Amino acid sequence: MNPRTLQRIALAVFRDSVRDRVLYNLAGFALLVIGASFLIGQLTAGQDVKIIKDLGLAAMSVFGLFIAVFIGIGLVSKEVERRSIYSLVSKPVRRSEVVVGKYLGLVLTIAVNLAVMAVVWYVVLGYMSWVENEFFKQGWEAPATDPRMLRAVYLIFVQLMLVIAIALFFSTFSSPLLSAVLTFGLYVAGHFSADLKNFDVAVGDSPVRYITTALYYVLPNMAAFDVKNAVVHAQPVPAGYLLTTTAYGLSYIVVLVAAGVWIFSRRDFK
């Protein structure tokens, strides 16, 4: 794979997403967080900083999820629908470069999005900390602008990279609508994978146990990327946990992108 070709395709995807007004969500995020910080102060009995932390992390995750899914599902299938794939495959570009380049382009879009959202979020939290009475600040579990919260933002990013890979994988052989349904389905199922692991308690030593255990290891474990609650309460998230979870996410991404490349390479566009 040629790195320059990958870069060109990735930047084209990023420019496309900017042209499609994807970055408008940043304005929505800023409005949500700033507006909420002014509104909820009266309603939350001193928990406004905690709630802005929760809200910011949840909004980053949700906004990122929607971008990852709704752009991810169109990365390949849109090219096929618009028939622009013909001109693309006729050029001296490998199909693997198309898939990987598009994947990296959307990862870049998500990274820029998350970075800007995180900056806005920290600015709002910094302002809330600045205006708060020193006495009540002593009761906070962690400073408003606790840098350790970036660990949660980082794992949201890795999770979204995985969601993009899932959406891209489905996009290589399915329609956009079905890809969206399947991606969301896998995202939701990924949050329940712990139940599959605990199935043996209910079923005992039956064969079902082996099937559910296998499913537990095969399905992406989305819950592993969720440390939002821990960072908000200043509970430790060890560096080793970040490393192993990142490695887990990356290995899954490699599997999905490789499978996507394989399917896309075998597709006949005549």
Place this chain on the structure above:
Amino acid sequence: MSQGPRAGLLATLVVAGLVASIGLQVARERWYPQVGSPVDELYFTSGDAVGRLALSYKSLLADVYWIRAIQYFAATRLQHRPIIGDDLLYPLLDVTTTLDPAFNIAYRFGAIFLAENRRSSLGRPELAVKLLDKGTAQNPHKWQYLYDKAFVYYWYFGDPKTAAHWFGEAARVPDSPEWMPGLAAYMLAQGGDRSSSRFLFSQIYETAEHEYMRDMAAFRLRQLDALDLIDQLNMLLERYERETGEPALTWEPLVRRGMLRGVPTDPSGTPFVIDPLTSRATVSTDSEYYPLPTEPPTARPGVTGSAAPPAREPLK
């Protein structure tokens, strides 16, 4: 019609429609306030079920339930809105703390919310204890929940012996304040008196994490001041009865005899009254301090312990 006037007409139509819909909404609510008025509902009483549906957004959903709990508390306890159906305060707090088991303030505030019954019969200290037990089970390193539990037993159940036990348990938690064992011993020795109450509320006042807690502690401290004043007034009333042979029904005879400079008032400025049945001083029903708390028997004048409360130290 050309483009300009058509756009103007459409804009006018949009604005007029919006104004009309707002006006109709306001009118309907004014004319038919009872029809379709919201009834408090809690669709999910199981925090586990809500947690499942929340995927990885449990913490945010916990915040939503927390805001609902505060609004519910304010509406039913502070604004005295009648409760239709079951009281939802405990279920709301239960769901909140199931969704976010480390939601510290939901346990501490929630316990006060549940136990507090300043002017109503909605105080449920047993549910406050249940919530704090849940907090301790989830966060065994938090001495604060055991301390709060002891406080609930002391103040709301009027049970200083059990309170002393839980102060002792709080003292056993690593990193608990150094004054905690002294408080447990003091409570056990004295059985609780007004100085213990004053000490406890002073602690809450000085370490409160929110204005509401601080205000509540300040309010209780002023109630204790009122009780001190009532003790002094009762001594005067007893003296008057001894000297004249008949009980005073108003303050005027005492003022005329020079025993008082004027009609005595409580810390809010509302005149104290004399209960015609017992001939003892008390706060007026118009006073913001009414009703006064019921004190443990040992806290009443004449049975107060002599030992001083342990020295205060700031919370770490």
